[in-house]
């Protein structure tokens with residue numbers, strides 16, 4: 001991964017010599033701590049259509065970290081999460097290294113990630129809308145015949161996907177296929193927990209002026225095969241966030257998430273394969289502001 005020249009406050013890729021890097025995902029850099037723990041650093045990289053763009057969005061990683069932390073705390077009554085008791089100063093005693101990742105690094109329990117993405121949709125948008133137009137169903141779940149773009153679904157639906165290998169796209173699978181992969185107990189628990197998390201968060205966010213149209217969770221299993229919420233939770237990267245005040249069924253909603261960048265990319269003649277195009281400065285700035293706005297709206301009293 002190579003970085004374009006970036007504003008000083010943006011972090012494209014972390015560099016922590018005192019820890020051993022395990023790998024870098026599209027957005028996160030993972031470092032080993034010990035057998036049971038790792039450090040996750042959320043960079044300012046933005047991936048769209050599964051391609052990491054050359055320009056980071058300044059501050060995005062900190063916003064995503066703050067939003068995930070917020071939800072991890074708020075959803076403890078539904079499921080345990082991966083946040084560990086160790087502090088950042090304990091694992092990164094060097095103040096210079098620590099300052100590079102402060103606010104964007106979390107110490108987590110290292111768990112065995114389930115090989116699925118637990119997707120919940122409350123509104124008809126994106127690939128769900130395309131699927132519905134073509135088949136009258138979303139991922140095989142039949143819906144009423146008269147729904148419009150961005151309509152709220154009568155009930156949130158669970159539409160799991162496989163976790164794709166690097167460079168591949170996730171693929172939707174049926175609930176039955178998740179039973180094959182995970183066994184009946186874990187598959188049902190993943191579905192029920194994802195739906196419970198979505199319902200709780202969607203209601204909470206709506207009171208603060210944000211519609212969470214859809215979202216994706218990841219779960220891991222601990223040594224006792226107990227399920228734990230991992231990765232990021234209910235952020236504008238893993239979800240579609242819409243401002244509630246301008247929402248209208250039938251109209252493509254504005255968003256607080258990377259849809260704004262996706263919409264810009266759709267105006268280009270780009271085939272959605274790597275390398276991605278560079279972003280104009282105003283798109284970067286606006287996107288940065290949108291992420292910050294999502295955080296302040298959500299966490300407002």
Ligand SMILES: Nc1ncnc2c1ncn2[C@@H]1O[C@H](COP(=O)(O)OP(=O)(O)OP(=O)(O)O)[C@@H](O)[C@H]1O
Pocket residue numbers: 024025026027028029030040082108109110111112113163218220230231232
């Ligand atoms: N507590 C945890 N234990 C083990 N793995 C974890 C944990 N939390 C997150 N992960 C994994 O760390 C990676 C995070 O990196 P990142 O979000 O950048 O991945 P990605 O390339 O976006 O892939 P994905 O589409 O799966 O999110 C994911 O593969 C996720 O499954």
Ligand SMILES: [Mg+2]
Pocket residue numbers: 025027231
């Ligand atoms: Mg991810």
